[in-house]
Amino acid sequence: MDAKAWLQRRQVAVYAVGVALAVGVGVGRPAVAPAVEELIDPVLALLLYVTFLEVPFVRLRRAFRNRRFMAGALGTNFLVVPVVVWLLTRPLPNRPALLVGAFMVLLTPCVDYVITFTDLAGGDAEQVTAATPALLLAQLVALPAYLWLFVGPTVASAIEPRPFVEAFLLIIALPLALAWLTEAWAERSRRGASWQTAMGWLPVPMLAVTLFVVIASQLTRVQDSIGQIAAVVPVYVAFLVVMPLVARSVGARLDLPVAERRALVFTSVTRNSLVVLPLALALPAAYQLAPAVVVTQTLVELAGMVTLTRVVPRWLVPEPDR
Template sequence: MPTPMPWHERQQVPLYLAALAIGAAVGLLAPALAHPAELAIQPVLALLLYATFLGVPFARIGAAVRDVRFLAAALGVNVLLVPVVVWALSRVVADDPALLVGVLFVLLTPCIDYVIVFAGLAGGDRERLLAVSPVLMVAQMLLLPPLLWLFAGGELARSIEPGPFLEAFALLVVAPLLAAGLTQLAAARTRVGARVEAAVSASMVPLMMATLAVVVASQIAGVAGRIGALLLAVPVLVAFVVVMVPIGMVAGRAAGLDVPGRRAVVFSGVTRNSLVVLPLVLALPAAYDLAPLVVVTQTLVELLAMIVLVRLVPRLVPA
C-alpha cells in the first residue's frame, strides 16, 4: 500500500491561504513591519528553495528519459504549448511592463514541487511527475531567458542591472541547488545525511507558509494604492488555468498514457513554478515593482484552482 501523505501535506491549500491572509493583515495593519519582512525574504526563500530542490530526484533523470511517452507529453505541454498560450494571454497586460514581466516569469515556468502532491490527491501518477521534475527544471532554466526576450522585447534585457540579478540567481537558485545535490549524495551514503534530508523535506510546507507571509507582508502596503492595476493580471492567470486543463487532457490522450498519467500531465500544465522565479523577480529594477506581487497573486489563484481541480480532474479524466 502507498504511504499516506502527512496531514500538513493534505491540507496545503488552506494552510497557504491562511499564510497569505496573515501576511496581508500584518502588512496592512502594521506597515512598519514591511521592512523587517523584506529583510527576511532572502533567507526564508533560500531555505525554501533548498527544501524544494531536495525533493527533485536528480539521480532519476535517466528513468525520466526512458519514459518516452510521459516525457514527450510533459515537455510538449510545458515547452511547446504553454509559451503559445502565455504569449496570447499576456497581450492583455502588454501595455504595462511590470504586469507583463510578472505574468511571463511565472507562467512560463512549470512547477516541480507541490504539483506532485496535488496530482496525487487527484489520482495522478506522482512517481512519473517526480521522475520528470529534473528535466522540467533544466528545460525552464534554459528556455526562460530567450522566451522573456522574445515576448517582452530587448528593452527588458537592457533595463535589468546584471549585478543584483546574477547575485539573486547565485544565492537563491544555484547555491540551494548545489546544497540539495550534496545533501542527496550524503543521504545515499550516511545516516546523518538521510536524517537531514528527511527533516528538511518535512519542513517544506511550513517554509512555504513563511515565504508567502513575509513576501505579502513586505509588499502589500506599498502596492495597495495600485491594486486596480494588479487586478488586471487576475483574468490572465485564471484564463491560463481554464485553457491548460483541456490542453493537458488532449496531450495525455494523444501520448497514449493511462489515466493516472493523463491526470498528471494536466496538473503539470496548470501549475507554475512561482517559488523558483520569485527571487529573480524580486531582483528586478524598481520599475517592475508590481511583478513580485503578480507572482504571489498567481500563487493565490493557483491554490484556489487546486481546490477545484483536485475534485474536477478525476471527473474529466475518469478511471
C-alpha cells in the same frame, strides 16, 4: 496518527492558515515586509530540500528516464504555453512592467509546490520531481528569448541572467545535492536515518511558511498597485481554465498512465512565482510593478490549485472504469 499523516490530511487547511497570517501581517504590520523579504530564498531552498527527500533517488532516476512524460512536460511548457500566454495577454494594456511581470510568471513552470499539489490530486509526484531540473534549466534559456519575442529586445536586455543562475544553484541544485547526501547518509547511519525521518513531516509546514513569507513580504506592493494590476487577474484565471484542458489532451495523445496525465496537468498549469519573484525584484526601477504582478498570480493560483486538486481526479483525469 503521527504528525506527518495528520499534516498531510489537513495540508490545505495548513496552507490557508499560512496565507491568512500573511495577509494579517501584510495589512497590519507593513513595515516588516523588507525584513521578511530577505527570508524568501533560504525558506524556499529549505522547502525544496525536504520535498526532494520525499522521493528516493533510485525512483527519481527511473522517473527521469521516462521519455514520454519528459517530452510532454517540456513540449507543453515551452511550445504550447507560450502560444496560450501570447493569446491570453493580447487584451492587456501596453504597459511594459505589467506585461513583463505577467510573462515572467506565466512562461515559467513551477518547480516547488507543484509537487505537493500533484500528490494531493493522485498524480505522479516522482515524475514531476524528476522533471524539475530540466524545467528550470529550460526556462533559464527560454524566458529571455520569449521576452525578446513578446516585448522586444530593450525589455529582454533588462533581465539579468545572474539572478536566474543563482536561483538554480542555491534554490534547486544545492537542496537537491543535500537531499542526495542525506539519503546516502541515511543508508549508512542510524543517525542519518533518524534525521531523514524527522525531516519527513516538514514539507507541509515549510510550504505554509514559504507562502507566508512571500505573501507577507509583497502584499503591500499588491495593495498599492491594485488598480494597475487588476487587468491581469482575468488572464490568470483563464490560464487556470485553459491549460488543464490542453494538458489533458497532450497526455491522452502521448498515452500516458492516469497518474502521469494528472502530473502533466499540474506541471503545465502551475507557475514558478516563488522562484521568479527574486528575479522580478532584481529588475530596474522602471519595472517596479512587476513583483506585484507576480505575487497576484500566486494568490489567484493558490485558489485554483485547491479547486484543481478535486476537479482533476474526479472529472478531468479520472480513473478508468473497471
